[in-house]
Structures are given as structure tokens and as C-alpha cells.
Amino acid sequence: MKPLDPWEKLEPGDARRVDSAGKFDFFWALPELGMPGLMLRLASLPRPLPQLPKLKDLQISFRSLTGGAALFVGLKDLSQLEVFQILCRDVVAAGEVGVSLEDALSRTIRRLLRWHRLMRGGRASSLTLEEQQGLVGELTFLREVALSLGPQIAINAWTGPRGAPKDFEFTTSCVEIKTKRAAARPFVSISSEHQLADVPGCRLYLRVTNITSVVSPEGENLHDHVRATSKLFENPGSIFDMWEETLFSTGYDPDDAYDERRWVVGNTTVYEVRDGFPRIAADLPHGIENVRYQLALDACTPFEISQSLTELVREGPEQ
Known part of the structure; x- marks a missing residue:
């Protein structure tokens, strides 16, 4: 009827x-x-x-x-x-x-x-603990980029939630974000052969941040991280619209119950992914695809860099 x-x-x-x-x-x-x-x-x-x-x-x-x-x-x-x-x-x-x-x-x-x-095809379930931790890591870097390079550059570069193989894609640099518990074994998960694949004309970085889940009142919950980041994109217009669309593409919902689980952001280590870096290349043998593997961070030590990642992004490729 x-x-x-x-x-x-x-x-x-x-x-x-x-x-x-x-x-x-x-x-x-x-x-x-x-x-x-x-x-x-x-x-x-x-x-x-x-x-x-x-x-x-x-x-x-x-x-x-x-x-x-x-x-x-x-x-x-x-x-x-x-x-x-x-x-x-x-x-x-x-x-x-x-x-x-x-x-x-x-x-x-x-x-x-x-x-x-x-x-837009949103999902019904809340983010898992692993997904929450990963999103906290991406938002932490997004805030750093917005404060250093400006909100427009930051939100344009946050391409991972929109389906790109890298979490952040700048004009001459790409950044893959990984998180781990401070006390966890020194490994990070690489979810595809494309995550650490070379991009012509770009320098590629792997940023690994220690993020620990704690019980209230320490740390900040996922909603806190979203609110802190949202303030950097408050100007009306396309910047906020893109921030909102990208955020919701991660599966985040402001009505989901994330209040009790809190996160403490610890030390960050940055590596440059270049020749010799331990990785599985994207050019795989015919019939092999969607490769997942564990990357031992101890093997990445020779590629560790101390310079500010946002400054490296600003500088672009080596001359």
C-alpha cells in the first residue's frame, strides 16, 4: 500500500x-x-x-x-x-x-x-580495534601535514580511504602509514604487493607509529582524534566536504561506541623505501597476486631517516 x-x-x-x-x-x-x-x-x-x-x-x-x-x-x-x-x-x-x-x-x-x-555504500559494523588503531595513526599524520603544509594539501593527499594503494600521495612523495603496539614484536603487516611498490617520480616512505590501547582515563578515544583533526578543516567549502567524505570512507561513524577504548600515541620511526629495502615487488610472477606478508622492522634499520617527514615531502625528490 x-x-x-x-x-x-x-x-x-x-x-x-x-x-x-x-x-x-x-x-x-x-x-x-x-x-x-x-x-x-x-x-x-x-x-x-x-x-x-x-x-x-x-x-x-x-x-x-x-x-x-x-x-x-x-x-x-x-x-x-x-x-x-x-x-x-x-x-x-x-x-x-x-x-x-x-x-x-x-x-x-x-x-x-x-x-x-x-x-555512499557505508558499512553497518563498527571499526575493529586494529582498524581504530590504524585510523588513529593516519589522523595523527594528517594533522601534522595540515599544520605544516596546509589543510588543502593534506586532505588532497589522504588517498588511502578513497581506494589508492598508498595512504598518502603527494606530488613527488608517497607515504604508507603503519601502526603497532609498543610492546608488540617488531613487525608490521603489508597487505598487498602494491603498498611498498615504487611510484615513478616519487620518493616512498614507510612511517611506523607505536600506538597503545589503554583503559580510561588515559589517552584519547577515536572520537577525540576525529574532533581534533576536524578542527583543521573547519573552513566551509570543498576542503571540509573532502575531509568528511574521506573520513566516512574509512568506515568511521560518529554514532558508533568508541568512547571507552582509548589510544596513546608513542614514538614514530620513518624509513625510506628505496633500492635494497626488504619488500615483495609489485611485478609478481604471472598468476600470483594479493600478496600479504610480515615485514621485520629490524631489517629496515639501514633505511631509517631522522629528518622531519613533512619537510621531506616539502622538499620533494633529491636533486
Whole structure:
């Protein structure tokens, strides 16, 4: 049975409350012909304005209203009206759990972010401990690059979550990030023959950071690391959008329970991967692929470098 269309009897410019008994002012709205939408009425525009997700076929924005403001979510593709209604009702349900209007707005935006992930093929499960540790390592380096070389260069270079074989790809340098527990055996896992493969015209580095899982109150949890990194990409526009998209591509979800598991970031060692470095080359015999192996860090000692990695990236290839 086809669900009732809550916008069917609205005229352009009209709005009707979603739930007359609801705690917050969510409205079905039709601000203009052909743009059915959902509106959360606010007392005023929040300052600073939170960054909003970008979903295909949707318009998500803050709008000024007479005597207040609103968060508006509008549908541009009317063929998706039935799915859009499901999205709207789910978003309202999430917002109504809020304890205040500010909390309701935050929950509404977070639920829209989850829809953003779903539409981009996001996953349902939380990150494993190993994946959390690896993401902490990448975020730690991402912050260093953003502070040293600028946020635009940093976010453009963070290519691993977007499917590239290297975690970071700069114009003339590539960096592979690995993490290990401080007390663990001195090995790191190489997940494919392409991770340490040469890239023409680029210097290649392997960065290994000791990251230990601890119990509260020591260290910082994954949400803490994400918040600290997000602050470096707060300027509105493409930089924040790319940061958000890349972050969610890792499988991170702000609603997942990462509060109890905390991480302490320790020493970092950087190696240059060049001729003689112990690795399995990408040019494998025919029929052999997807090679995984353990790399003994003791064998990498001759290739260890002491110079700042961000400075090496800035300098580019050796002259």
C-alpha cells in the first residue's frame, strides 16, 4: 500500500507540523513548487554554522525565516519521493530524542550524515580495534601535514580511504602509514604487493607509529582524534566536504561506541623505501597476486631517516 504523501495538500510556501505532539518544531514544508522538504524550526541560526552533508538529489541548508531560522532538507528528484519520506521520518525520530533544541539539531545532522554514508555504500559494523588503531595513526599524520603544509594539501593527499594503494600521495612523495603496539614484536603487516611498490617520480616512505590501547582515563578515544583533526578543516567549502567524505570512507561513524577504548600515541620511526629495502615487488610472477606478508622492522634499520617527514615531502625528490 502506497504511503500517504505528507506534501500532497500543501501549497507552495506552506508548512505543516510533522507531529502536533512532538517536542520540536519539525515541519513538512513546500517552500517552492516541486521542492518537498523537511524543516526543523530554530530560534536563530547557530554560530558557527555546523557543516552539513551533501547528499545526491537533496538540498540541505540553513535558512533565515521571519522571527527565526530553520534547517531545511529538500528533495530535488521527485522520483525519489517515497524514499525521501522514509529518510525524513527517520531524521525526525532521531531529532525528537534530543534533550534540547540544540541537541535535536545535532542529532538531526548526525542522522543525515548516516544517510550520507549509507548512500555512499557505508558499512553497518563498527571499526575493529586494529582498524581504530590504524585510523588513529593516519589522523595523527594528517594533522601534522595540515599544520605544516596546509589543510588543502593534506586532505588532497589522504588517498588511502578513497581506494589508492598508498595512504598518502603527494606530488613527488608517497607515504604508507603503519601502526603497532609498543610492546608488540617488531613487525608490521603489508597487505598487498602494491603498498611498498615504487611510484615513478616519487620518493616512498614507510612511517611506523607505536600506538597503545589503554583503559580510561588515559589517552584519547577515536572520537577525540576525529574532533581534533576536524578542527583543521573547519573552513566551509570543498576542503571540509573532502575531509568528511574521506573520513566516512574509512568506515568511521560518529554514532558508533568508541568512547571507552582509548589510544596513546608513542614514538614514530620513518624509513625510506628505496633500492635494497626488504619488500615483495609489485611485478609478481604471472598468476600470483594479493600478496600479504610480515615485514621485520629490524631489517629496515639501514633505511631509517631522522629528518622531519613533512619537510621531506616539502622538499620533494633529491636533486
